[in-house]
Amino acid sequence: MSNSALITMILTQLFVIAVTGYFFYKVLTTPNKEED
């Protein structure tokens, strides 16, 4: 596997995993709002 392909794959996949993880973390740690 060439270096350019490896770097593109790792950077892209790490970015996607990090962003998805961040949003899920926010969802899990944000308390639900009270409804009237």
Next chain:
Amino acid sequence: MSNDKQSWGTRVGLILAMAGNAVGLGNFLRFPVQAINNGGGTFIIPYLVCFFLMGIPLLWIEWSTGRFGGRNGNHCTPFILDNMGKKRLWKYIGVFGIFTNIAVAAYYTYIESWTLSYVFHSLKQTFSGLNQFEVAQLFGSYVDLNTNTMGIPFEPVIIYIFCLAINVYILSKGLEGGVEKVAKIGMPLLIAFGVFLAVRGLTLGSNGAPVGCTDCNAFLGLDFLWKPDFNNLWDAKVWLAAAGQIFFTLSVGMGTIHCYAAYVKPKQDVALNAMAAGWMNGFVEIVLGASIVIPIAVGYLGLDWVKENASFSMAFQTMPYLFGKWGTALATAAGFMWFGLLFFAGITSSLAMGTPWMGFMQDEFGYSIKKSAITFGIVTLIMGLPTVLFFKEGVFDQYDYWAGTVVLVVFALAESILFGWIFGIDKGWDEINQGADITLPKIYKPILKYITPTMLLIIFVGSLVLPKNNDWEKAFKEEWVFDESNSIIGQITNSDIKHNRDWFSTVYEAPSDGIITEVIPGEEGILPVIVIGEVPKSPLISIDQLNTIENTKQIELHNANDIIDVKPGQIIQAGFPIAQGWHVNPIFYRGFARMMLLGLFLYLAILVHLANKKRKLNL
């Protein structure tokens, strides 16, 4: 509004259901094929740009308009859009938000039934010992009504109805008790199966490499998929492919997100939820989808084979054969996981497609959850049976083209204009921000108003006048020749069908130039067959070209007593009458499929009209 009491049980359940709606077979099959055909690793740049400029805005538009509708007691698009647009037209544009779901569910459930059947075959080890051709042929036998692979008569129809019944049963349990439960079980299982297959694929080694390709392994496949080719970056074709992929992978423009979001409580967040669900779809696509089919296929079949054959059909026609190389036990487990993964990807989407109809019937006609689920099943069955019975005749493809492709873009374009320009971007922006658990970048306000609708307009116009071979450079610089099979104009005019253009005929015309190589007359139980050898184009075809035949086309006539008018060795030109007898031509099935879709739309429009009258009477 008998529907007001339904809501999501948990926030995670809602996000998993929304992600399940978006995650479909395309994540595993469409994305990698699009990437390898459009610049490999470079494809990810336009892909992410389109996600930021079109995908995320559309997710916010649909989540927020859905919650806005739910707050006013509306759980599907006709009356949600009506409330936002204040003009009669919008509720009829909103009909698309129910129409698309039923039409797509009709054929999507059929694909789902294939996955279910292939789970069974994997466990039964049907593929064990079969060669690549035989595995591919098994799929052909499965969709053929005259043969069966499980000993069940009319197998595709029976399994299709069974699969639809599973959907109806789950839908009849309601949002929290049905859809959400399935999402909570199905999505983690889908990811677990995906991780297993990806890890197994990446650890293949070079043992299974085909003859002549000693370095073929999964990493060569990954190299092929991810190696950037920056020459493609400014090609319009690549950008249109990326925009199309983002659009279809997120399941926007359907009306399902509106419906799911309509059951979100008025003060609950939609901005963060939309991000979590949208990025989860991206994770499944970019991390898992890219690591299964292409790497495994290159590892066993080589790069050249994948370059020529990479397509959606690999899921059923190639993967079971490749799993077979892992030994019986692992092949059984891998087949179960692969088709199980596709089944969960499918059912979490098809369940979402059931909810707009159910929401509408509960809101407007006071149906119970159970009654609305059963009626969804009946309408979907009526729409879906032709796709099963006339699969080979192209009814399935017509549904996919019109309901599953063109209408989505039209609806998304309409809703983005409604949101940014008619409802008003200020009100819309407030709507997205209400109860938001994240701070939205202000740059998205002009993006929502100007860029997203413009991108959708470009996609629509691009599909309308798509040039031949997707060659935009040639179209702009030289001559614009429409793609007769895939452009909307080409489809409407059926310009890709040159001969046998009558729905029914008594004479069958040759579909192409060539030399008759074989004629098999019909007899009782056997249909007559004519084989045409296609030769390279030259001003005149001569018998000397017999040894230059590129490929052969086998034409099976419809009736045993059809009279064949040609002999082996005879030179024919396209349009030449080659047989006599009563024929139903493929163009008929196209017309039939389109009439079915139009009929569904009119039926739903009438229901919306009646619901509107009922609302006025109740005022």
